[in-house]
Structures are given as C-alpha cells and as structure tokens.
Amino acid sequence: MLTARRIADQVRAGDLDPIDVLEQALQRLAVREEHVRAYLDPDVEFARRMADVVVERLNRGEDPGRLAGVPVSLKDNIAVAGRSLTAGSRALEGYRAPHDSCVAERLIAEGAVLLGRTNLDEFGMGASTESSGFHATLNPWDRERVPGGSSGGSAAAVAAGIVPLALGTETGGSIRQPAALCGVTGFKPSYGAVSRRGVVAFGSSLDQVGPIAAHAEDAALLYDVIAGHDPLDSTSAPGERASALSVRADLEGLRIGIPEEFLDERVDKRVLQQIEKAVQVLGDAGAITKRIPRGRLAHMQHSIAVYHLVACSEASTNLARFDGVRFGPRVSDGHALWPLYEDTRGTLFGPEVRRRIVLGTFALSAGHADAWYRRALSVRALIRREFQQLFDDYDLLAGPTSPFGAFPLGEKLDDPVAMSLCDLLTAPACLAGLPSVSVPCGLVRKGSFKGLPVGLCLTGAQGDDPRVLAAARAFEVARGEPERSPLWELEA
Amino acid sequence: MSAPASENAPVNWEPVIGLEVHVQLATQSKLFCRCPARFGQPPNTLICPVCTAQPGTLPVLNAEAVRLGIRAALALGCEIDTRLLFERKSYFAPDLPKGYQITQFERPLGSAGSLAVESEGIEAFAVSITRAHLEEDAGKVVHRQALSLIDLNRAGTPLLEIVSGPDLRTPEQAVAFLKTLRRLLRYVGVSDADMEKGSFRCDANVSLRALGSDVLGTRTETKNLNSFRFVAGALRAEIARQGALLDAGEPVAQETRGYDPDSGRTHLLRHKESAHDYRYAPEVDLPAYVVSVDDVQALRDALPELPAARRARFLHEGALSTRDADALTADPKLADYYERTVALTEQPRETAHWVLREALRLCHEGKRELAELATTPERLAELIRLVSAGRLSQQAGRRVVTALEAQPDLSAQELVEQLDLHQVSDAAELQHLVDEVIAAEASVAQRYTQGDASLLNALVGSAMQASGGKANPQRLRELFRARLEQRD
Numbered sequence: 001m002l003t004a005r006r007i008a009d010q011v012r013a014g015d016l017d018p019i020d021v022l023e024q025a026l027q028r029l030a031v032r033e034e035h036v037r038a039y040l041d042p043d044v045e046f047a048r049r050m051a052d053v054v055v056e057r058l059n060r061g062e063d064p065g066r067l068a069g070v071p072v073s074l075k076d077n078i079a080v081a082g083r084s085l086t087a088g089s090r091a092l093e094g095y096r097a098p099h100d101s102c103v104a105e106r107l108i109a110e111g112a113v114l115l116g117r118t119n120l121d122e123f124g125m126g127a128s129t130e131s132s133g134f135h136a137t138l139n140p141w142d143r144e145r146v147p148g149g150s151s152g153g154s155a156a157a158v159a160a161g162i163v164p165l166a167l168g169t170e171t172g173g174s175i176r177q178p179a180a181l182c183g184v185t186g187f188k189p190s191y192g193a194v195s196r197r198g199v200v201a202f203g204s205s206l207d208q209v210g211p212i213a214a215h216a217e218d219a220a221l222l223y224d225v226i227a228g229h230d231p232l233d234s235t236s237a238p239g240e241r242a243s244a245l246s247v248r249a250d251l252e253g254l255r256i257g258i259p260e261e262f263l264d265e266r267v268d269k270r271v272l273q274q275i276e277k278a279v280q281v282l283g284d285a286g287a288i289t290k291r292i293p294r295g296r297l298a299h300m301q302h303s304i305a306v307y308h309l310v311a312c313s314e315a316s317t318n319l320a321r322f323d324g325v326r327f328g329p330r331v332s333d334g335h336a337l338w339p340l341y342e343d344t345r346g347t348l349f350g351p352e353v354r355r356r357i358v359l360g361t362f363a364l365s366a367g368h369a370d371a372w373y374r375r376a377l378s379v380r381a382l383i384r385r386e387f388q389q390l391f392d393d394y395d396l397l398a399g400p401t402s403p404f405g406a407f408p409l410g411e412k413l414d415d416p417v418a419m420s421l422c423d424l425l426t427a428p429a430c431l432a433g434l435p436s437v438s439v440p441c442g443l444v445r446k447g448s449f450k451g452l453p454v455g456l457c458l459t460g461a462q463g464d465d466p467r468v469l470a471a472a473r474a475f476e477v478a479r480g481e482p483e484r485s486p487l488w489e490l491e492a
Numbered sequence: 493m494s495a496p497a498s499e500n501a502p503v504n505w506e507p508v509i510g511l512e513v514h515v516q517l518a519t520q521s522k523l524f525c526r527c528p529a530r531f532g533q534p535p536n537t538l539i540c541p542v543c544t545a546q547p548g549t550l551p552v553l554n555a556e557a558v559r560l561g562i563r564a565a566l567a568l569g570c571e572i573d574t575r576l577l578f579e580r581k582s583y584f585a586p587d588l589p590k591g592y593q594i595t596q597f598e599r600p601l602g603s604a605g606s607l608a609v610e611s612e613g614i615e616a617f618a619v620s621i622t623r624a625h626l627e628e629d630a631g632k633v634v635h636r637q638a639l640s641l642i643d644l645n646r647a648g649t650p651l652l653e654i655v656s657g658p659d660l661r662t663p664e665q666a667v668a669f670l671k672t673l674r675r676l677l678r679y680v681g682v683s684d685a686d687m688e689k690g691s692f693r694c695d696a697n698v699s700l701r702a703l704g705s706d707v708l709g710t711r712t713e714t715k716n717l718n719s720f721r722f723v724a725g726a727l728r729a730e731i732a733r734q735g736a737l738l739d740a741g742e743p744v745a746q747e748t749r750g751y752d753p754d755s756g757r758t759h760l761l762r763h764k765e766s767a768h769d770y771r772y773a774p775e776v777d778l779p780a781y782v783v784s785v786d787d788v789q790a791l792r793d794a795l796p797e798l799p800a801a802r803r804a805r806f807l808h809e810g811a812l813s814t815r816d817a818d819a820l821t822a823d824p825k826l827a828d829y830y831e832r833t834v835a836l837t838e839q840p841r842e843t844a845h846w847v848l849r850e851a852l853r854l855c856h857e858g859k860r861e862l863a864e865l866a867t868t869p870e871r872l873a874e875l876i877r878l879v880s881a882g883r884l885s886q887q888a889g890r891r892v893v894t895a896l897e898a899q900p901d902l903s904a905q906e907l908v909e910q911l912d913l914h915q916v917s918d919a920a921e922l923q924h925l926v927d928e929v930i931a932a933e934a935s936v937a938q939r940y941t942q943g944d945a946s947l948l949n950a951l952v953g954s955a956m957q958a959s960g961g962k963a964n965p966q967r968l969r970e971l972f973r974a975r976l977e978q979r980d
Contacts, residue, residue, distance in 0.1 A: 077548075078548075079547070092547065098541045099541055099546075197549070198548040201548065204776040231552070234552055235776070314773070316771075317580045317591065320582060321545040321590050322547075323584060323586075325642070326545070326589060326642075327546065337640075365769050365771055373773065
C-alpha cells in the first residue's frame with residue numbers, strides 16, 4: 001500500500017486515478033474486513049461519490065488538495081453530513097448527521113475520500129472496542145485479541161492495510177492505545193489544536209480528534225489538514241498553527257526525559273524491554289535521553305481516578321441529550337415521560353456507558369461534588385503543573401503507551417478496574433492537554449504478548465504538536481519501517 | 493392544598509418577598525447559536541443542530557447578549573464580573589434539548605446592585621439586586637389532547653435572570669418594583685420586557701416572620717407569574733395562606749407553588765425533598781469569556797441618564813407633575829423629544845403638556861415613531877411659544893399641530909396665518925362677540941346671573957365656537973363676567 005503522501009502527490013500529478021486508488025482499497029476491505037470487523041458501515045457508495053468528486057476537480061484543472069484521492073476512514077463518532085453517526089451506540093442507531101464535523105470539512109476540502117465509519121467502544125467509553133453497541137473488532141495481529149480502544153476500528157483498519165489513514169478520537173488514551181496494540185502510529189494533538197465541532201462529546205475538556213496512520217509522516221500530514229482554529233469551537237486554540245510536516249524530522253540534540261513514573265511496576269516487563277531498545281534508538285539518533293527519578297510527577301499516580309471522575313462527570317451531562325425525545329430510537333409505551341427516559345436510556349445504553357453515567361452523576365451530585373469532582377479538578381491542575389515544569393527541562397517525554405500488549409477478547413470486559421489500567425500511561429497527557437504520539441517500536445519477544453506490537457509514547461509540551469510528530473517521524477526513520485500485521489499483505 | 497385569596501394581610505406577621513425576574517435580552521440571535529431570537533413564529537422554524545442539541549454540536553457565546561447583559565447590570569448599579577464563566581445545570585425535561593441548561597451559577601456577571609422605586613401611592617423605597625446572570629431559555633411543551641408537542645423556537649434565547657434581595661414587604665411594593673424594573677430595562681434598550689410575550693417573567697419567594705423579628709421564616713417559591721395582576725394576586729394568596737398556617741401553629745413547608753388566577757389560589761407544584769439536584773458543573777465547552785475593564789467602562793459611559801435620575805431632574809427643574817414626569821421618562825426617545833423641545837421653549841409644564849398630549853397623539857394617529865414626525869421639537873416649540881405669548885388659543889394650537897404634521901414645509905407661524913387663527917384679543921371685537929352670545933343665549937346668561945357660576949364656561953365656549961377658536965378665552969371670561977355682573 002502506498003503512503004498517503006505518495007497517493008496524494010501522484011493523484012495531484014495526474015499519475016494516479018483516485019478511482020483506482022479507491023477500488024484497490026475497496027478490494028482490500030472486501031478481503032480483510034471479515035478478519036477484523038473494523039467498520040460499522042463501510043459506506044462504499046459514498047466513498048465512490050467522493051472519489052468521483054476528486055476526479056471532477058482534477059478534470060476542471062483544480063488542485064484537489066493535500067489529501068487528493070487518499071482513502072481515510074473515520075471513527076463513527078465524527079459527523080459527516082447525511083451519513084450514519086452512531087458513536088457505537090444503539091441510542092443513535094439509524095441517526096444521520098445533519099452537518100459535517102470541522103475535521104470532515106477540512107478533509108473534504110483537501111480531496112480526501114472518506115471511506116467508511118469505523119467501530120468504537122460506545123461513545124468512546126472503553127479500551128478494547130468490545131463495548132461497541134454493535135460488535136467487537138478483532139486485532140489484525142491475532143483475531144483472538146482486542147485491537148484496543150476506543151478507536152479500535154480505525155486502528156485495526158489501518159493495521160490491516162485497508163486504508164493508509166484514519167481518524168480516531170481520544171479522551172484518556174483512545175487513539176494511542178489502540179495504535180500501540182495494532183502496531184500503527186496514533187497521535188493525540190494538544191487540547192484545542194483540532195476542533196471538536198461535530199464530534200460526539202464524551203469528556204469535553206479532554207476529547208481530541210487525531211490521526212491514526214501506517215506511517216508517522218502520514219500522521220503529520222493528516223494532522224496538518226485537520227488542525228487549526230475553528231471559531232465555532234470556543235475551546236479551539238486561536239492563531240495560526242505551525243505545520244508538522246514543515247518541521248525537520250530530526251532527533252539531534254532533543255532532550256528526551258524518561259520519567260520513572262512511566263515505568264510503573266504494572267507495565268509488562270517484555271513491553272519495557274522494547275521501550276528500552278527504543279530509547280537506545282533515540283539516543284543513537286542524537287537525542288539526549290535521561291531517566292527522570294521518581295517524584296517530579298508525584299500526582300500522576302492519581303491519573304486514572306482523576307480521569308474517570310472528570311470524564312464521567314462530563315459524560316453524565318453530555319449524554320443527557322440521548323433521551324429519545326428529539327432523535328434516535330425511542331423505547332416507550334407512548335404514555336408517560338419518565339418511563340420514556342428510563343426505558344430509552346436504560347435499554348439502549350450498554351453497561352459501560354450506564355456505569356460511567358452513574359459514576360459521573362454521583363460525582364457531581366449535591367453533597368458529593370466537593371469530595372469527588374472538585375477534588376479531581378484540583379488534582380488535575382497539579383498534574384498539569386507538574387508536566388509543565390518538566391518541560392522546562394525536557395523537550396519530550398518518552399515511555400510505553402500501554403502497560404501491556406493486545407489482550408485476549410473478553411479478558412477484561414467484566415473487570416472495569418483491570419480495563420481502566422489500559423489508560424494508566426495515556427490518561428496523564430489527556431488530563432494535561434499535551435500532544436502525544438504512539439509509534440510502533442517492535443514486537444514483544446516472549447511471554448503472554450509474544451509477537452504483538454509495542455508502542456513508544458512521545459509526549460511534548462502544550463502546543464508543541466509539530467515537534468512531537470517530527471520526533472515520531474525521525475524515530476521511524478532511525479528504527480526502520482514498523483513490522484506489519486499478518487493482514488497487511490493478505491491476498492484476495 | 494390550596495389557599496383562598498384574601499385581601500386581608502395577616503395581622504401578626506410581616507411578609508418578606510424577594511423576586512426572580514427572567515428577562516429576554518433583545519438580541520438578533522440566540523445565546524449560543526445563530527438562530528434568530530424571535531417571538532411568534534411557527535413552531536420549530538427557528539432551530540438548528542446546536543439549539544436542538546444534535547450530537548457533536550458546540551455553543552458559541554453571543555457577544556451582543558454579553559453586552560446587553562452587562563448594560564442591564566450596570567443600569568441596576570451592579571458590580572460587574574469581567575470574567576464570564578458558565579455552568580451546566582442538569583435536569584431532564586422535554587423542552588430542554590441538551591438535558592442541561594447553560595447558565596451562570598458561581599459567578600454572575602452582575603451582583604450587589606440596587607433599584608430605587610418611586611411610585612404614586614406608596615412611599616419610595618430601594619430594593620437590593622443580589623445578582624444578575626446570563627442563561628439560555630428552554631423551549632415549550634404544548635399539550636394537545638393526548639399529544640405533547642415540543643416547540644424549540646425559544647430554546648437557547650438569551651435571558652438575564654435578575655434576583656432581588658428579600659427587601660419587599662407588600663404585593664404593592666412588589667408590583668411597583670417590577671414596573672420600575674421593566675421601565676428601566678426598556679429604557680436602556682436591553683429588552684422589550686413584555687410579559688405577554690414572555691420576555692419578562694417573574695417567580696416570587698415569600699415568607700412570613702413575626703412582626704419585629706429579623707429572622708427569616710420558611711419561604712415558598714411561586715413560579716411563572718406572567719402579569720402584574722398575577723404577581724399581586726399570587727402574593728396576596730400566599731401571604732394569606734402562610735399567615736393562616738402560622739396562626740394555627742402549623743409550619744410552612746419549603747416548596748414550589750403555582751398560581752391559579754381563576755381561583756386566586758396558589759397550589760403545590762413540588763416539595764423541597766423532591767427538588768432537583770441540578771448537579772452544577774463547569775460548562776467546559778465555553779472557556780472563560782473575558783470582557784476588558786475598558787469595555788465595561790465604555791458600556792457604563794454609553795448608559796443614558798437613567799429614568800429615575802431623569803425623572804427627579806424633570807421634577808426639580810420643571811416643577812412637572814409626578815404623573816407627567818413618569819410619563820415622559822417611560823421611554824428615552826420621548827424624554828429626549830421633550831428635552832429638545834423644552835430647551836427652545838423654556839416652559840417645562842406647557843411643553844410637557846404639548847408633548848404628552850399632542851406629539852403622542854400624532855404618533856398614535858399616524859402610527860409613527862416620534863423620530864418620524866414632521867412635527868419636530870423645533871416646529872412644536874415655535875407653536876408652544878405662540879400659544880404662551882397669547883398669539884394663539886390652546887384650541888387653535890391643537891389645530892395647528894395637526895396642520896404642522898400635514899404640511900411639513902410650513903412653520904407654525906405660517907400655518908397660523910394660513911388658517912387665520914390669530915387669537916383675537918382686541919377688546920372691542922371681543923365685546924361685540926360677548927354681546928352677541930348673551931343675546932343668543934339669554935336664558936343661559938340669566939341662569940348665570942342668578943348664581944349658576946358653572947355656566948360661565950358654556951358661555952365662553954359658545955363665544956369661542958363663534959370665533960372659530962380664535963378668541964382669547966381668558967379675555968372672554970373677563971368680559972362675560974364684567975358684562976353680566978354689571979347688570980346686577
């Protein structure tokens with residue numbers, strides 16, 4: 001499969017027909033999708049119409065844009081006008097988005113061919129994509145295992161080689177963790193770098209849209225297209241944004257810290273071995289790597305608790321609109337209002353979503369908000385400050401993305417506490433609003449995750465997104481092309 | 493439980509009343525989206541993905557609503573919080589699309605203000621304004637037979653909630669406060685404050701306490717009082733109900749009540765125990781909106797002289813009646829028109845009369861705004877001066893006003909000539925007129941001489957009519973008196 005950048009360059013040069021590019025992707029989809037079940041709706045006809053539009057633009061002599069003809073799959077919580085938008089929930093089954101999300105607008109303006117709606121944990125709540133209201137997605141490396149989540153569909157589609165690029169969303173780790181578990185690159189931008197307009201909200205103060213790509217350089221390309229101020233998202237950062245592709249991919253002289261807090265005892269030892277090798281690669285490529293003794297991220301240990309309190313509290317209000325009154329399915333005997341609310345929400349939301357709404361409702365309720373929600377906000381502020389202070393001394397922080405590799409389907413589904421550990425190393429950057437990338441750095445050699453990919457996580461200071469992506473590109477060059485999943489080259 | 497309305501306030505208890513007023517701000521568009529904020533349109537025609545809470549939509553704060561909110565708060569003498577923060581107030585209702593209302597909870601944009609109330613028939617008093625904050629309105633549910641229909645046109649319309657301190661003691665004070673507040677809000681142009689359209693809505697908190705006590709009793713909140721009459725009725729009913737309970741030694745329950753104007757009673761809506769836990773949480777989709785101190789100062793500078801101050805000045809400078817001063821300060825355009833006119837006439841009482849009676853008559857008859865009248869302050873002032881100088885009678889003056897409006901090219905003086913309305917004050921000419929009337933209405937004249945003094949007006953009226961309104965009525969009066977009393 002060509003990189004997105006090469007597809008776009010060749011389409012723009014007239015050397016490649018966008019319709020051929022799409023049809024090849026559709027052939028791959030036809031063969032590989034049954035192995036991964038990455039899509040909720042492949043929406044093939046819409047993709048064909050989009051490819052036709054790119055051809056028309058070429059025929060008119062227009063430049064179709066930086067993603068000319070590149071098939072891009074979108075997580076099914078990102079709105080595209082007139083297309084299905086379920087957020088992985090039965091509560092939105094049959095719903096069609098009234099408007100394009102900001103990111104979809106930008107993709108379409110740059111000539112991307114939107115291909116399909118990818119699977120996710122319901123409303124982004126989960127780390128395995130098993131909490132989808134529709135079906136689980138399978139890991140392209142091992143069909144018995146989860147792809148991670150919540151952007152598991154997007155990560156699996158890219159890892160299976162169906163599309164070179166996809167969009168995910170992240171609240172506590174939902175881009176980087178599935179990228180790590182599927183052996184692809186996933187980038188969570190700084191909070192405010194990418195507009196959230198048209199993205200089904202989970203935890204509004206945490207949610208970000210970001211790229212998932214087979215190549216780090218393509219992640220930077222997609223980031224460049226979607227990032228930038230949107231006046232219709234008040235949390236979108238104002239001002240011009242530097243292009244990530246224009247930053248030279250170079251590790252020379254970069255000060256990269258490895259906080260001991262990232263090397264938690266709960267991280268699988270063989271995962272850690274791969275991270276140590278990756279740090280070696282960074283150093284060999286000219287980065288100044290240094291272990292940071294325990295203590296400077298003293299409050300990071302509370303990240304999971306703080307993350308759950310903040311995200312669930314916000315979710316409990318964000319999900320109040322799914323009441324069966326104005327849109328989506330309704331479960332009601334048609335007689336009384338409260339049973340309509342209770343039956344619609346009680347029936348259509350899955351157990352994980354109900355659990356989180358209950359937790360968030362409790363954390364915000366009178367008499368409890370001070371002890372839980374407001375306290376979590378205070379600790380969040382401390383975590384953010386500790387990170388800011390670290391970036392006085394370091395350009396980037398490095399560590400594992402996930403404490404472990406892809407785990408077997410069903411293993412953690414009934415154990416929310418075990419599942420929450422998936423966010424152990426990713427939630428802190430979300431709480432602090434930092435840009436953070438997961439790049440594949442090798443396969444586990446032995447043990448329960450043998451043969452499965454490991455992700456190296458590089459985190460930068462707020463707003464330093466181009467530098468983080470440049471480091472990921474340089475790492476990929478220094479280390480070499482990532483290993484690919486068995487599905488990558490699967491023939492029909 | 494319902495309470496009978498009683499005109500009799502309880503004897504042993506002092507009512508303590510505080511009001512919460514929801515005022516719709518007169519913006520073009522809604523508070524967080526670009527839909528028009530308009531009343532009386534077909535259902536669900538002023539809606540968009542944002543105000544119907546479609547998944548993924550985000551609010552964008554309307555800067556004009558902020559401006560109007562601050563302007564209103566400044567007019568109420570409030571301190572302004574320049575860092576606007578919003579919260580989500582959560583509750584489920586079919587007319588609340590997001591399942592939460594975006595409001596200001598912890599930091600209202602205005603606080604610690606006050607409003608002076610002066611009204612005929614009651615002693616002047618001041619009411620503290622505890623807070624004034626921005627929030628969005630909900631939609632409406634319309635029940636039609638078995639159906640509940642939802643109209644979201646109003647959802648997201650900007651409101652300023654103004655909360656008074658518990659400073660009011662009688663229903664009359666409450667109504668006077670509301671009227672003064674409404675006049676102020678209209679005067680500074682932040683709202684049309686029309687109760688019928690729902691752009692000025694009131695909830696009343698009432699408690700009673702033992703006379704002389706300074707401890708507040710348990711209060712009830714009576715919701716949705718949408719006319720001044722209902723406010724007064726609900727307060728009277730609630731005061732009587734609580735008084736009867738307390739007289740009987742029973743406690744007042746903290747609860748939310750409604751008012752039924754047909755029965756004149758209040759009724760229970762919900763107990764405090766079943767009160768909502770609104771789970772206030774920061775509205776994380778809206779970062780702090782910072783208004784500069786300079787912007788606040790500019791808004792303060794742009795405030796007109798407020799009606800209370802202007803009314804006091806009119807009373808002081810012009811010795812106007814309170815009734816005329818109230819009328820002139822109901823609308824800043826009217827007060828401006830008056831001031832431009834009186835600057836030229838230097839006769840406040842006369843000018844107030846001509847502006848309130850004649851200029852407003854022209855507006856009414858022509859369905860025009862004051863600013864659209866051909867009868868400008870300059871042209872009206874010329875006429876007032878002619879009348880005051882005795883060149884024209886009041887009656888003739890009214891005809892000239894009509895002519896001024898009809899013939900914008902002619903001045904008052906020119907119209908007096910064209911219509912031949914010069915007041916006749918010449919003694920001989922008037923004497924002739926008086927004699928003619930006495931001859932023609934001999935029986936009236938006779939009854940006057942026999943002591944029915946009221947008939948003088950009839951005689952003067954007849955003479956005025958005979959002169960075509962030109963005769964000087966004051967002189968006529970003197971001449972009639974002289975002639976008829978001489979006969980004695």
